[in-house]
Amino acid sequence: MIDPDSGRPVYRQLADVIRGQIDRGELRPGQRLRTEPEYVDEYGIGRDSVRKAMALLRADGLIVTTRRGSRVRPLPDVAEVALSEDTVIRTRMPTQKERRLLGVPEGVPVFVVERPGAEPEVLAGDRTKLVVKAAPAGEGHGRSG
Amino acid sequence: MIDPDSGRPVYRQLADVIRGQIDRGELRPGQRLRTEPEYVDEYGIGRDSVRKAMALLRADGLIVTTRRGSRVRPLPDVAEVALSEDTVIRTRMPTQKERRLLGVPEGVPVFVVERPGAEPEVLAGDRTKLVVKAAPAGEGHGRSG
DNA sequence: ACGTATTTGTACGTATGTATC
DNA sequence: AGATACATACGTACAAATACG
Numbered sequence: 001m002i003d004p005d006s007g008r009p010v011y012r013q014l015a016d017v018i019r020g021q022i023d024r025g026e027l028r029p030g031q032r033l034r035t036e037p038e039y040v041d042e043y044g045i046g047r048d049s050v051r052k053a054m055a056l057l058r059a060d061g062l063i064v065t066t067r068r069g070s071r072v073r074p075l076p077d078v079a080e081v082a083l084s085e086d087t088v089i090r091t092r093m094p095t096q097k098e099r100r101l102l103g104v105p106e107g108v109p110v111f112v113v114e115r116p117g118a119e120p121e122v123l124a125g126d127r128t129k130l131v132v133k134a135a136p137a138g139e140g141h142g143r144s145g
Numbered sequence: 146m147i148d149p150d151s152g153r154p155v156y157r158q159l160a161d162v163i164r165g166q167i168d169r170g171e172l173r174p175g176q177r178l179r180t181e182p183e184y185v186d187e188y189g190i191g192r193d194s195v196r197k198a199m200a201l202l203r204a205d206g207l208i209v210t211t212r213r214g215s216r217v218r219p220l221p222d223v224a225e226v227a228l229s230e231d232t233v234i235r236t237r238m239p240t241q242k243e244r245r246l247l248g249v250p251e252g253v254p255v256f257v258v259e260r261p262g263a264e265p266e267v268l269a270g271d272r273t274k275l276v277v278k279a280a281p282a283g284e285g286h287g288r289s290g
Numbered sequence: 291a292c293g294t295a296t297t298t299g300t301a302c303g304t305a306t307g308t309a310t311c
Numbered sequence: 312a313g314a315t316a317c318a319t320a321c322g323t324a325c326a327a328a329t330a331c332g
Contacts, residue, residue: 004301009299009300009301010300010301011300011301035315035316035317036316036317037315037316045301045302046301046302046303047302047303048300048301048302048303049300049301049302051317051318052300052301054317055200059204059238059251059252060238060240061237061238065317066309066310066316066317067308067309067310067315067316067317067318068309068310068311068315068316068317069315069316069317070317083228083277084277085277085278085279086276086277086278086279087276087277088274088275088276089234089256089274089275089276089277090270090274090275091236091254091255091256091270092206092253092254092270092271093204093205093206093252093253093254095205106204107204107238108237108238109236109237109238109254109270110236111234111236125235125236125237125254126237129233129234129235130233130234130235131231131232131233131234132228132229132230132231132232132234132277133230133231134230134231149320154318154319154320155319155320156319156320180296180297180298181297181298182296182297190320190321191320191321191322192321192322193319193320193321193322194319194320194321196298196299197319197320199298210298211297211298211328211329212296212297212298212299212327212328212329213296213297213298213328213329213330214296214297214298215298
């Protein structure tokens, strides 16, 4: 299943295998992965390679890891945030402080929303969906100044 | 400068040091970091710790690494993309294919823009800025259905 | 054209720490 | 308290890409 001589690094091969299992739904959100020693034994590879595979999947936001093991990242409820006119939206990875504050795991980016005349707002990328609403009929289109 | 007994992991301490240098502008975008062996010698730590520190900074989008060393991530030119009504925007990390296709380095998320009646569009998060434009005066406000 | 030095990448091992059950 | 499982941190060795002479 994993070929050390294939040219593709062992840890990437393992990451590919697990990514495939997630994509095909064999591993569902919230479901526990195997433990590191189990992957070591199962594929006859070093623990280092297993850990690097996990790190890859984590950085891509596919799994989350705690002291009790790794799980497929659960899909949180997504809140809709309406955007008003002249708003600028960027995305980037959060700082450590923002990660703590928002409670976002590794591999989850944030939105930075800048509304005119307001401080930039940082929103968790896994729990937020931005929506440009249709303007209410008969009312202004932002021409107030 | 780095204290192995401080409770904070060595590799995080090194990452903190470098992050500070970037934040304070002592290391500017595009500028080369020291090599791994240099950090090893300078702080008397293992190469493993240095590499993990680099991996952290890379995952946060602060640096990029090639076979010739690591540099502070250059700031690309940002293109403005206008959003129309009823558009939904999400953000997440790119898949490997998207990363290749868009040419985004590690630690850079993407926008997923869903316009009504169109395929979702994936935009590089480091080169794109979304803007909600003011509606043109006297014209429709999306009341077409 | 070729080899060499530099630098990061991969992959293994070992040991110990620490949180959780 | 003991077992389990991930986290940290060191070491070694070799591979591979790049740059330089």
